[in-house]
Amino acid sequence: MNQQQRIELPVTSGIVLETRDLTKIYMQGKAEIRALDGVNLKVEAGELVSVLGPSGSGKSTLLSMIGALDRQTSGTIMIESQDIGRMNKNQLAEVRQHIGFVFQYFNLIGRLTALQNVELPMTVKGVNSQVRKEKAIEFMNLVGLGDRVNHRPSELSGGQQQRVTIARALAQEPRFMLMDEPTGNIDTRTRDEILSLVKKLNEEHKVTTVIITHDAVVASITNRTVYIVDGKLYNTHEEALAAEQTSRELNDEKTYGEGGVLA
Amino acid sequence: MKIADIFKYSGRSLKVQKGRAVLTVLGVVIGITAIVALNSLVGGFSNIITGQLSQGLSAQTLTVTGGGGGLAAFGGGGGGTPATLYTTNLTGPNGLEAYLKDNGNHVDAVMGIIQISYSNTPNSLNPYYYSNITNTTKKYDATITAVDFAMYGSSIFYSSTFTTSTTGGVGNIPTDNKSIVIGNGLYEPYTNSTSAHLINYGQNLTLYYNLDGTSANCSVKVTGVLGQIGGISLAALAGGPSDRGIYMPITLAEQIFHVNQFSSIVVHVNSTDQAIIDNVTAAIKAFFAPSGSVSVSSATSMLTTLNTILGTVSDLLTAIAAISLIVAGVNIVNIMTVSIIERTREIGILKAIGAKDTDILGIFLVEALLIGVIGSLVGIGLGYLGSFALGGILFRSATGAASGGLGGGFGGGLSTFVPVLSWSLFLEAIAFGVGTAVIFALYPAFKASRKPPVEALRYE
Numbered sequence: 001m002n003q004q005q006r007i008e009l010p011v012t013s014g015i016v017l018e019t020r021d022l023t024k025i026y027m028q029g030k031a032e033i034r035a036l037d038g039v040n041l042k043v044e045a046g047e048l049v050s051v052l053g054p055s056g057s058g059k060s061t062l063l064s065m066i067g068a069l070d071r072q073t074s075g076t077i078m079i080e081s082q083d084i085g086r087m088n089k090n091q092l093a094e095v096r097q098h099i100g101f102v103f104q105y106f107n108l109i110g111r112l113t114a115l116q117n118v119e120l121p122m123t124v125k126g127v128n129s130q131v132r133k134e135k136a137i138e139f140m141n142l143v144g145l146g147d148r149v150n151h152r153p154s155e156l157s158g159g160q161q162q163r164v165t166i167a168r169a170l171a172q173e174p175r176f177m178l179m180d181e182p183t184g185n186i187d188t189r190t191r192d193e194i195l196s197l198v199k200k201l202n203e204e205h206k207v208t209t210v211i212i213t214h215d216a217v218v219a220s221i222t223n224r225t226v227y228i229v230d231g232k233l234y235n236t237h238e239e240a241l242a243a244e245q246t247s248r249e250l251n252d253e254k255t256y257g258e259g260g261v262l263a
Numbered sequence: 264m265k266i267a268d269i270f271k272y273s274g275r276s277l278k279v280q281k282g283r284a285v286l287t288v289l290g291v292v293i294g295i296t297a298i299v300a301l302n303s304l305v306g307g308f309s310n311i312i313t314g315q316l317s318q319g320l321s322a323q324t325l326t327v328t329g330g331g332g333g334l335a336a337f338g339g340g341g342g343g344t345p346a347t348l349y350t351t352n353l354t355g356p357n358g359l360e361a362y363l364k365d366n367g368n369h370v371d372a373v374m375g376i377i378q379i380s381y382s383n384t385p386n387s388l389n390p391y392y393y394s395n396i397t398n399t400t401k402k403y404d405a406t407i408t409a410v411d412f413a414m415y416g417s418s419i420f421y422s423s424t425f426t427t428s429t430t431g432g433v434g435n436i437p438t439d440n441k442s443i444v445i446g447n448g449l450y451e452p453y454t455n456s457t458s459a460h461l462i463n464y465g466q467n468l469t470l471y472y473n474l475d476g477t478s479a480n481c482s483v484k485v486t487g488v489l490g491q492i493g494g495i496s497l498a499a500l501a502g503g504p505s506d507r508g509i510y511m512p513i514t515l516a517e518q519i520f521h522v523n524q525f526s527s528i529v530v531h532v533n534s535t536d537q538a539i540i541d542n543v544t545a546a547i548k549a550f551f552a553p554s555g556s557v558s559v560s561s562a563t564s565m566l567t568t569l570n571t572i573l574g575t576v577s578d579l580l581t582a583i584a585a586i587s588l589i590v591a592g593v594n595i596v597n598i599m600t601v602s603i604i605e606r607t608r609e610i611g612i613l614k615a616i617g618a619k620d621t622d623i624l625g626i627f628l629v630e631a632l633l634i635g636v637i638g639s640l641v642g643i644g645l646g647y648l649g650s651f652a653l654g655g656i657l658f659r660s661a662t663g664a665a666s667g668g669l670g671g672g673f674g675g676g677l678s679t680f681v682p683v684l685s686w687s688l689f690l691e692a693i694a695f696g697v698g699t700a701v702i703f704a705l706y707p708a709f710k711a712s713r714k715p716p717v718e719a720l721r722y723e
Contacts (some may be wrong), residue, residue, distance in 0.1 A: 069615065070717040090619050096716075097617030107612045107720070111279040123272070127267045172616060187447040 014206050015081075016176050017043040017066055022075035024061050024231075035061040037231040038075070043176065043210055048202040050211045050219035053228035059212045060180065062228065066210070067178050068095045080175055092137075097125055100169025100177035100207075104184040106161040108153040114164045115140060115149040121172040133173075139167040143197060159190030166197060176208040177201075183218055195221045264622045280602070287598050288516045288638040290591030295642025295696045296649055297584035299688065303650035304657075305577040306683030312569055323535060325419075327547055328558050340630040341418070346555030348525040350375060350517070356413075359528065359550050362406030366546045375525035377409035377516050405449060409510045409516030412436050412444075415504075417533050424504040429490025433464045440512040442486035443468075450488040464488050474521060481519050487526045514665040588695060591638075592703035595631060599707040603627065610711055611719030624712035631704030632697060639696030643689060648683035 012235045022039040025032055035058045041048050053059050064070040065077060068084050077084050084095055101107075115136050122132035140149050143163040145156075153161050154229030162182060169177050182198070183191035200219050201207040211218060219225045226233055230247050234240040277284040330346045353359050360373040412640075416436055418427040427434055431447045450464065467482045492506050504510070516522050532543050544559045553559045571630045603610070610623055 064717045067615070069720070070715070092618050093614065093619040096615060101615050103720075107615070108607065109609055109612060111275065120613075122612070123268050124264055124616055124618045124622065126268070129268075168616070 013045045014112045015042055016047075016079070017041070017044050017210070018076075018078040019066065020076040022062075022065060022077060023073050023143075024058075024065060024070075025042060025073045035231050036065065036072070039228075039231070041066075041226065041233055043208060045208050046202070047224065048199070048209045048211075048222045050213055050222040050225045051228055051233075052213060052216065052219045052225050053240075054214055057228045058231040059214070060227055061231075063106075063178060063180050063212050067099055067101060068092045087124045087147050098172060099123065100166075100174030102162070102165050102174045102177060102179040102182045104181035106153065106158075106165050106185070108161055108164055108168075109218045110153055113150050113152055114145060114156065114167075117153070117164055117172050118167045121168060133261045136167070139170045140164075142170065157190070158186040159193060162186060162190075162194050163197065166194075167203070170201070170207070174207070176210060179209065179211040179213075180210060181213050181215070181218075183215065184213075191217075264618065264625065266625075269622070269625045269629050270633075273626050273633060276625060276626075276630055277633055283598060283602070284634065287595055288635050290594040291588070291635055291638025291700055292642040294584060294588030294591050294691050294699070295639050296646040297587055298581055298680075298695060299643050299646025299684065299692050300649035300653055301584055302577055302688050303647055303682035303684050304653055305573055306578065306685060306688065307650070307654060307680050309570065309573045310549065310683055311680065312573070315636040317401060317432055323532045323540070324538070324562055325530040325531060325532060325544060326548065326560050327551075328526070328560075329555070344555040345552040346557050348375070348528055348551075348557070350377075350513075350523055350525060352551075353525070359530075359547070362550050363530065369532055369534055369539050369543055372417070373529040373531075374411060374414045374420065374529045375513070377513065377522050377524075378526040379407040379409065379511075379520060379522075380514065381405065394445060394517060396678070405446070405507045405509050406697060407511055407516070408504075408512045409513050409522065412438070412510070412515055415510075416548045420529065421504050424489070424492050425510070426490060427487045431488070432490035433488040434486050437486045437512075440514045442484045443515070444487040444489060444510040445485055446489050446506040446510075447491045449509070455520070470519070472520065483515070483519075501701040512692065533602050588699045592699045594701040595634065595700055595708060599627065599631065599704050600710075603707050603711040606711075607714065607719050607722035610714050611716050611722065614714075614716035615720060620712040623714075624708050627708035627711050628701060628704055631700040631708065635697035635700030636693070638700065639693045642696060643684070643692050646692070647682060647684045651685075654680045654682055 019039050019041045022036055022041075023034070024036040025034050027033070029197070036158070037058075039058075041051075041062075047241060051059060051062060061070075065072050066079075067168075067193070068077075068079070068087075072085060075085075079095055079099075082095070084092060087095065108114075109120070112120070115133070118136040118139050119132045122135065127135075128154060137149060140146050143166050145160060145163050148156060148160060148164075156164065162185075166182075179198070183194055186194065195218065198209060198211070202209050209222075211222060213219055225237075226235055227237060228234075229240050229243040232243060325581075327348065329348050351358075353373060354361075360370070363370040363373065410722075412425075414420065416422055423429075425436070425444075426432060427436060427444070433448075433450065436444055461481060464485055464487075469480050469482045471478070471480045473479070489504060489506070489508075511519075530543065530547065532540050534540070540561065544561075547559050548557060587714050613623060
């Protein structure tokens with residue numbers, strides 16, 4: 001039997017993730033930093049969405065919020081119709097058990113083998129060791145690393161490590177996968193392989209995926225791209241460009257004064 | 264996370280950081296080793312004392328002394344003017360024996376013991392003394408015990424030790440009221456030995472002493488050497504036989520030293536019922552009450568007092584050893600804090616995949632628990648072995664240095680020293696080791712569990 005056909009990933013429907021007027025304010029000394037400013041985002045089951053934005057635009061903050069890693073200042077985050085803003089720490093941890101994180105720097109645990117890393121989310125959930133081992137092997141096969149199960153992360157290439165991270169995210173039986181610059185730390189050729197894998201998982205296994213990136217090539221494989229500039233989300237490239245232009249002018253004004261040198 | 268998985272995960276962490284884990288465990292090992300070694304040592308010592316005490320002194324044996332001397336510390340203290348135990352008080356129609364037997368018939372035998380010490384000058388505790396024995400070049404501080412040989416060697420009292428028919432014994436217990444018996448430790452059959460000559464069987468020895476203010480001497484014949492007894496006999500302190508004693512019939516002592524009082528009187532009660540023993544004790548005190556107070560002690564009270572003293576010593580030693588456990592605990596806090604800082608990102612990863620605060624707390628506490636368990640088990644093993652070594656060092660020197668009666672007794676007993684590792688000590692050591700490790704790990708583990716996931720993931 002084909003290994004890939006055996007995989008059973010949860011099939012969700014409807015809106016998986018929704019933010020309403022999501023705002024996050026950090027205090028830097030006495031200065032208020034508005035990292036997210038009224039973000040409205042809706043992701044439907046089976047979608048492959050990218051959030052594209054330059055560094056400092058609020059991408060990482062958005063990831064922390066929708067990944068239930070941090071709390072918003074105001075607004076609402078709904079994951080499968082549940083308002084996570086009202087949840088306590090334990091409930092948030094349970095929500096995270098079903099979010100498949102893929103990080104730029106892989107974030108694998110070095111002393112564990114690839115297989116043990118993939119087993120880890122199931123270990124946290126208390127899945128029986130035999131079951132989780134079998135499943136972990138299946139996920140390793142799915143990402144094409146069936147022959148590397150007993151290797152430690154340090155014995156794997158960057159691309160292979162990222163595949164292990166994807167297998168670990170799949171092992172969470174995720175409601176959606178949340179990828180933070182998934183190709184930011186690997187070479188171009190490997191990037192294409194990883195992106196093909198992500199695309200394949202979305203198309204063949206209907207894995208809902210949100211990719212947060214500054215790389216337009218990465219965003220190009222997704223079905224929909226939204227743009228983030230200065231903590232605000234835009235649905236079209238034009239809107240984002242206009243916002244970026246305004247932002248730049250404002251910054252220049254701040255720097256050089258109204259009617260300054262570059263005005 | 265399941266408990267078993269937490270154990271597996273924590274075990275793996277320790278395995279990977281072997282060097283650090285070994286150093287952390289070492290702290291616990293040192294503390295537990297010290298506790299177990301010292302307690303096993305005291306336990307072994309206590310066993311010897313208890314064993315020796317039980318020899319020849321049963322709960323049925325009551326020792327009567329006048330006021331505060333000798334065994335008074337073990338007994339229900341005298342108080343008031345100490346009574347003198349005149350030899351004339353013991354037997355005869357108005358004597359203690361008749362008084363007790365009339366008073367309920369619970370007494371088998373009553374025996375007076377006179378102890379004459381080696382000394383150069385008289386003192387209030389030892390009014391009778393001898394100052395030298397001539398037929399040797401060596402001086403003795405052995406105590407001369409004057410008793411009724413027949414009674415002393417009877418099955419009621421010391422038939423098992425006051426005999427020449429056990430190993431090492433020579434000659435007979437004399438019945439002529441003129442000869443003396445020596446303990447096996449004073450006997451030296453090898454006349455050509457280069458070591459200092461001791462007393463030989465069949466020889467006369469001359470005792471120099473002070474009689475009513477004038478120097479005097481007398482010659483007595485050694486006609487018996489007791490078999491080896493071994494050990495300290497606290498029974499010997501109460502007048503029982505020991506390897507370093509000289510034994511003389513009472514009538515002979517009366518002739519030589521003009522003794523008219525006993526050092527102690529031993530009463531054997533024919534029941535183990537504590538109420539009866541208490542009655543007899545009260546009766547003895549009542550008998551002497553007109554002339555003063557006496558102290559009546561039993562083996563049971565001596566054992567109780569000694570065990571209390573040894574228990575206190577043991578607690579004190581444990582407290583001293585526990586200091587090293589506190590040091591180990593501080594080391595655990597230090598190492599775990601560093602470890603948690605190093606593993607911040609790991610904590611973030613675990614939280615990102617859904618681990619709860621309690622899972623993280625569990626992981627770090629189980630690591631501490633494993634350190635405590637391993638440290639305790641190794642410490643118990645090393646401590647037990649260490650107590651043999653320590654016992655060897657301490658008590659071999661005790662044997663070597665022993666020359667006097669009591670010292671010789673101690674040395675003999677302690678040469679067979681076996682440390683004691685009881686179940687309670689084993690469990691206490693585990694509890695101490697694990698408790699220290701877990702308690703000191705609580706704060707760093709709690710801190711780790713509270714790390715916000717987003718901060719932990721960003722940690723470089």
